[in-house]
Structures are given as C-alpha cells and as structure tokens.
Amino acid sequence: MLRVGLIGWRGMVGSVLLERMREEKDFSGIELIFFSTSNAGGAAPAEAGGASLRDASNLRELAACDVLISCQGGEYTSEVYAPLRQSGWKGYWIDAASTLRMSDESIIILDPVNSSLIEQGLARGVKTYAGGNCTVSLMLMAVGALFQAGLVEWLTSMTYQAASGAGAAKMIELVRQMRHLANAAQKSPSENALDLDRTLISAQRGASLPTEEFGAPLAGSLLPWIDKEMPGGQTREEWKGMAEGNKILGLHPPVPIDGICVRIGTMRCHSQALCIKLAKNVPLEEIEQHIAGANPWVRVVPNNKESSLRCLTPTAVSGTLQVPIGRLRKLNLGPQYLGAFTVGDQLLWGAAEPLRRMLGILRRHLES
Numbered sequence: 210m211l212r213v214g215l216i217g218w219r220g221m222v223g224s225v226l227l228e229r230m231r232e233e234k235d236f237s238g239i240e241l242i243f244f245s246t247s248n249a250g251g252a253a254p255a256e257a258g259g260a261s262l263r264d265a266s267n268l269r270e271l272a273a274c275d276v277l278i279s280c281q282g283g284e285y286t287s288e289v290y291a292p293l294r295q296s297g298w299k300g301y302w303i304d305a306a307s308t309l310r311m312s313d314e315s316i317i318i319l320d321p322v323n324s325s326l327i328e329q330g331l332a333r334g335v336k337t338y339a340g341g342n343c344t345v346s347l348m349l350m351a352v353g354a355l356f357q358a359g360l361v362e363w364l365t366s367m368t369y370q371a372a373s374g375a376g377a378a379k380m381i382e383l384v385r386q387m388r389h390l391a392n393a394a395q396k397s398p399s400e401n402a403l404d405l406d407r408t409l410i411s412a413q414r415g416a417s418l419p420t421e422e423f424g425a426p427l428a429g430s431l432l433p434w435i436d437k438e439m440p441g442g443q444t445r446e447e448w449k450g451m452a453e454g455n456k457i458l459g460l461h462p463p464v465p466i467d468g469i470c471v472r473i474g475t476m477r478c479h480s481q482a483l484c485i486k487l488a489k490n491v492p493l494e495e496i497e498q499h500i501a502g503a504n505p506w507v508r509v510v511p512n513n514k515e516s517s518l519r520c521l522t523p524t525a526v527s528g529t530l531q532v533p534i535g536r537l538r539k540l541n542l543g544p545q546y547l548g549a550f551t552v553g554d555q556l557l558w559g560a561a562e563p564l565r566r567m568l569g570i571l572r573r574h575l576e577s
Contacts, residue, residue: 211572214274216244216265217281218254221377222305226280226561227254235565239572242274246281265289272298276571278564283308302337303567305560310339310453317341317457318563320570321504322353326459327567331574338567341457342449343559344368344470344479349457350558351534351551352483354503355496356458362486362545366450366468369480370435371523374555378422380476385419386428387474423472432472446470478523479559480552482536487545493537496547500534506558510535517550526552530562 217223230236236256242263243253249264263270265285271277271293277300279286286308293302302309309315315337316330317323327338340346348366355361372383393412397405412418413426425432436445447470455463501509510520510533519525521535536550553559 211239211276211575212242212274213239213568214242214244214263214271214277216246216277216279216285217305218243220280220282221373221380221556222560223280225556226278226305226564229557229561229565231256233565235568244271246285268293268296268298272296272300274300276301276303276568278303278568280305280561280564282306299336301571303340303564303571304338305340305564307339307342307449309337310341311456312337312339315339317453318567319346319349319353319457319558320563320566321506322349322357323457323459324570326457327570328574331571340560340563340567341453342446343374343555344370344446344481345449345453345457346559346563347479347532347551347553347555348450348481348483349454350504350532350553351481351507352485352500352549353458354499355485355487356454356460356464358499360488360491360496360499361464362488363465363467364486365484366466367482367484368446368468368470369473369475369482370446370470371475371477371479371555372427372472373477374479374559375422375435375472382419382422383427383474383476386426389418390428427472427474429474431474433469435470435472443467444470475523477527477554477556478552479555480521480523480550483547483549483551484540485547485549487547490544493539493547497537500537506530506532508533509537512536512538521550521552523552527554528557529554530557532558 218227241256243257244265245262246265249262251262253262283306286304286306310317316335318338319341320327372379390409390412393408397408418426439445439448451466454466497509508531510516517535520533532553534549534551538548540546540548
C-alpha cells in the first residue's frame with residue numbers, strides 16, 4: 210500500500226487540500242501519515258487510523274513514506290528537502306511552496322493545462338512536483354489554450370488578489386480592519402456622504418487601525434505591491450508570471466508575460482484583467498471556442514452587464530472549481546489585441562487542487 214505523508218495540513222492550503230481529498234475519497238487504498246512541525250505525538254485526524262502525529266523534522270520518518278505532500282511553506286522545504294534527498298530518499302515530493310518550482314529537477318503541476326509534460330516527467334523518472342503560483346495557474350486555466358494554439362504574442366495581467374493569498378493571519382487582519390472601520394462609521398454623528406468619507410479616511414490613517422500583517426490599510430483600500438522587489442522594478446509575484454507560466458506550458462522560446470499585481474480587500478479568489486496581443490487576427494468566436502474547449506472548469510461568460518455581475522466576481526466563484534472568463538472583446542488598440550477578465554479560487558486551482566490531482570496521477574502511474 211502506498212505510504213503518503215502529509216505536512217502542513219492545518220494551514221490554509223493544507224486545510225483546503227484535506228477537505229477536497231475527503232470530498233473525493235482520495236484516502237482509499239493508501240496509508241496516510243500526518244506530520245507536524247509543532248505537535249509530534251499529538252492526535253492526528255481520523256484518516257490516520259489511530260496513529261499519532263509524526264515529527265516533520267525527522268528525516269528517517271519522512272523517508273519511510275513513498276510520497277510526501279507539503280503545504281508547510283518555503284522555509285520548511287528549504288530545511289528538509291535537500292537533506293532528505295541527500296540521505297538517499299527516492300520518493301515523490303509534491304509541494305505547494307515556490308521553493309522548487311524553477312528547479313531543473315521539478316515540474317510545475319497543472320494537469321488540465323500540462324498533463325502531457327507531467328506524464329513525460331513520470332516516464333523519465335522525475336520525482337519532484339511543485340504547484341504553481343496561484344495567479345499564474347488561474348490565468349492558464351482560463352487562457353492556456355490560446356498559448357497552446359500559438360495565438361499569444363504577449364500577455365499582460367493586472368491582478369486583484371485576495372487577502373487569503375497571503376495566509377490566514379492576513380485574512381484575520383482584514384476582518385479586524387473592516388470591523389474597525391465599521392465601528393468608526395457607526396460612531397459618526399452624520400450620515401452625510403462627505404462626513405462619512407472623512408471619518409473613514411481618518412480611521413484608515415489612524416494609529417489604532419491594525420496593520421501589523423499588511424503594513425498598511427487594506428480595508429477600503431488596496432496594496433499595489435505583493436512579494437519581494439526584483440530587478441527592473443518588478444515584484445517577485447509579477448516575475449512569476451513569465452517564469453512559471455512558460456515552464457508550465459513548456460514554451461520555447463518563451464512568450465513574454467508581465468503585469469502589475471495588486472492586493473485587494475476580498476477574502477478569497479484572485480481576479481485578473483488580461484490584455485493579450487494575438488499572434489494573428491483571430492475572430493472572437495474562434496477565440497471563445499479555444500477557451501471553452503480547454504478543460505471542464507473554464508466557462509466563457511457573455512460580455513454583458515448581467516452575466517458579468519452574476520458570474521465574474523469572487524463572491525460568485527469562492528469555494529468552487531469554476532474558472533469563469535468574460536469581458537472578452539477586441540480592444541481599440543487593434544484587431545490583434547484581446548481584452549478579458551477572469552476570476553478563480555486561488556485556494557483550489559491556485560493551490561490545493563493541483564496537489565490532490567497529482568497524487569491521483571501518480572497513483573495511476575505506479576499502478577500501470
């Protein structure tokens with residue numbers, strides 16, 4: 210029986226992964242071992258069959274697993290992965306963190322888009338698989354078919370990324386900020402719009418607004434910077450678009466991808482406004498056919514107000530596997546310029562779901 214170790218199962222991504230595995234009955238036929246970085250020996254979930262939590266820093270116990278799935282984060286991967294491989298472990302490592310994504314020994318997994326690359330990797334003995342950046346994965350779920358058809362000369366993605374993309378502590382702080390602003394509004398002596406506006410701006414700028422996590426007000430505002438600074442004025446989050454996007458697709462030469470990544474005050478789901486320079490003038494109907502036929506989860510939304518407001522919002526998509534894309538139209542820049550807007554749950558297709566599905570692909574490979 211395949212021995213599968215799970216690390217980081219209590220965090221945001223790990224919790225969603227565990228929930229999805231339960232929904233899809235993925236635990237059948239495997240021996241599941243739960244690891245902990247802080248509570249070794251404690252009680253494990255029921256799927257452990259009564260076994261206690263193992264020590265996530267114990268290389269010997271980790272090496273006893275055929276497959277390790279980590280949602281623990283990049284620091285953990287940096288501490289454990291290399292020593293584990295150096296100890297002689299030949300098992301499969303499936304990781305949600307960014308640490309190994311661009312390594313030559315890894316494949317970035319998004320099987321509705323790059324299943325052939327994953328199968329080729331398994332056939333030649335690749336043992337390391339990393340989930341992609343959430344925003345990049347969601348973008349490719351929506352428009353990957355256009356890249357694969359050779360229709361994209363370049364793409365820009367202007368993102369609107371949810372608080373949960375930065376972790377549970379950030380979500381909690383956003384709610385605290387919302388509560389702080391709501392309390393300030395309730396105490397306002399006037400319901401005049403300008404008076405309320407002044408009250409809220411004062412509350413946002415005041416020292417009592419909690420900003421320890423974000424470093425700035427997010428509620429009622431936005432943050433035009435995500436991740437570390439990179440050369441050329443990019444942030445690392447923006448750099449990932451071209452680097453990871455082309456690796457996922459296996460494109461040589463690479464297609465230019467760039468944009469600006471922005472954190473907004475939504476709890477869940479990342480949205481993106483896309484501008485695509487097409488390699489040739491393709492009718493909009495043909496473009497929609499390419500997109501709609503790419504995978505079972507992408508959905509082309511008619512470009513009208515009612516459909517857009519009903520289907521293209523984080524509220525509509527949160528907690529689902531749907532990746533709607535709409536606002537599709539040729540831009541005034543010229544007939545080869547395409548505009549689009551897409552949204553998806555970054556905790557599902559952007560994080561947990563590719564890991565879950567990779568375990569299934571691996572099991573089928575090993576059984577064949």
